[in-house]
Amino acid sequence: MRRHLPWIVLIACIVLLCSAALLLSATAAHGSVANIYQDGQLLYSIDLSAVETPYTIDITDDTGTNTVSVETGRICITDADCPDQICVHQGWIDQPGQPIVCLPHHLIIEIVGDTSSDSIDGLSQ
Amino acid sequence: MQKRNQITGVSSGVKIAVLVMLLGLMAGCGSASGASGTSSTSTMSADVSSDITSTPATTTVFAMDTVMQLTAYGGDDALMQEASDRITALDSLLSTTNPDSEIYALNAQGTATVSPDTAALVEDGIKYGQLTGGLLDVTIYPVVRAWGFTTGEYQIPDADTLTELLKTVDYRSISFDADTSVVTLPEGVMVDFGSLAKGYTGDVLLKLFADNGITSAMVNLGGNVQTLGAKPDGSAWRVGIEDPSGDDYLGIVSVVNKTVITSGGYERYFTGDDGTVYWHIFDPRTGYPAKTGLLSVSIITDTGIYAEALSTSLFVMGLDQASDFWREHRDFEAVFITEDGDVYITSGLENSFTLSDTDTGRTLTVIQP
Structure with missing residues (x-):
């Protein structure tokens, strides 16, 4: 039995680590992240909850x-x-659910992931 | 005693090995999560795993003068490309302004042999014209053009011009031969399927997804929200209904496998020199924008094309007549927002519609059968 102990410890560690990694990635997906796309290409992905000082970005094409x-x-x-x-x-x-769209410039800003109970999946307009 | 020490020695050796392996594993995890982060933020991402709760395949297409966002859980890049190609093909068939489109050719020549998609829209245009007593009329195009809504160069046509143009507005004058797929229009009659095309496209996309084994998807075609099945976790899709007086939503309707399509005067309008607001939803009987006391009508039903046909025509009907229409048909539900800011819902939405927290001061009335 003692002989197997290191392997049990090893497997336990792997399981623990992978659960932690999964949990972390799941939590990260629920942050308030803004994605900025132009012509379908992702230009910026901004974690809005981590913004400390307001700033601006000029997007030109x-x-x-x-x-x-x-x-x-x-x-x-x-x-x-x-x-x-x-x-x-x-x-x-x-x-999420209310993206800003600039049709003439093919620019979209959308917020992904949010746990707010009042959030929507899409806006009928 | 010595044996025990030996075991301890082996044990610490293994511990070091475990530590090294864990470090390697962490590095591996780091790069793996980095890779998944990239795929989830790309516009066309695919997840080939069978777990549909993971990242969906998504794509964005600019077509039909609007932006279309497609989300399919369990889909892949190839499916999104197929969907995107289908949209582009429909757009180039149905455009009234593209000289290569079938509709352009039909309007210019008065007759054309059309493809199955255009044929389906012609048949639906006639069908929904009949169903709504002509309040949805796909031949309203010359009137809409006279007001400048096709170019953005808005103007108020004089009464004589409108009277003259209204003579050409009658969906019953379209003749369609199903055997030969030939559409014929009388002199001066022009068609525009803009009021139905996005709904039709949404139906085509959801069918494409379903045919490819997708059970959970949502397409948002410029504010037309159409859903396939429920969300991957089994819950209903939460669709906001736009507040006509702002950019926020005033309520949420929870739907599974339904379409939510809104027609509102706020979508496209201009203010004339006379100070009056003229919007893009026309009464085919008068040639003027329909002012019936409604600011918007949202239809919740099974197909996009039916929802499109109803959202426009019920807006033209006004609240009372639209309520009677619902009582007569009962194969859809509706949300009406009046100029006074009041909200009316049909009784089938009683348990699935909620006013948003900031709009609880509004009057909510349930229309009974």
Whole structure:
């Protein structure tokens, strides 16, 4: 029996470590993360809960520029040179299910993962 | 005694080996989680594992003048590519402005032999025209164009122009030969399936997913939310109903395997020189935007095309007539938001609709059969 003890310890350690890793990755997936896509390509993935000092990002391509403002827990487009300004008018978002879309610039900002009981999967509009 | 020491010696040796292995394992775990992080944030990610609760396959397509977001649990890149290609193909068939589209050719020449997708939409356009007493009319296009809603160069047409154009608005004038797939329009009549195309596309996408063994999926085609099955954990999808006076949602409807489609005056409108707001939902009887006291109508039903047909035509009907229409048919549910900010729901939504926390001050009325 004593002979097997090291192997039991080894297996126990592996099981424990893997459970911990799984738990960690699951918890991470529920953070408030904003993903910014242009033309379907992910440009930025920002953990909004970890933002301490507000900052802005200018996203420019040949269609124009959007200025994205990032604060703790929320994100918005504060300025854009698109004709309709729909993205700017939308204001801040802090939950999944209500992505900001700038159609003329093919830009999407969406928040993924959130445990808020009032969050939605999609917005019918 | 000595034997025991020996065992201890072996034991600590093993401990070191375990430690080394654990370090290796941690490094392995780190790189594995890094890899999964990359796949979950890419626009087209696929998870080939059989566990559908893991990261879904997703893609975003810009088509039909809107953004389409597709999510399929258990799907892969190939399926998302197929879905994306299908959207692009439908867009190029149904566009009223693309000179290569079937609809453009039909409107320009007055007759065209059409593909099965266009044929299905022509047949549905006629069917839902009949069902709604002509309040959904796919031949309203010349009127919509006269108001500038096709180009964004808005204007208020004079009454004579509208009277003249209204003579061409009648879905019953479309003739369709199912054997030859030939569609014919009388002189001056033009069709636009913009009021049905996104719903049709959603139905096509969900069928594609289902045919490929997907049991949990959601597509959001520019605010048309269509779901296949329940969420991977078995719970219902929570779909927000847009607040017509803001960008937030005023309530949530929980659905499984249903479509939620909203028509609202707030979606596209302009303010005329006379100070009046003119929006894009037209009354085919008058040629003017439908003002019936409603700001939006959301339809919850089985198919996208039916939901699209009803959201537009019930908006034109107004609350009373729309409530009677529901009592007569009972194969859909609806949420109405009035200009006064009141919310009306049909009785089938009593247990699945909730006002959001910030909107509890609104009046919620349940429409009874």
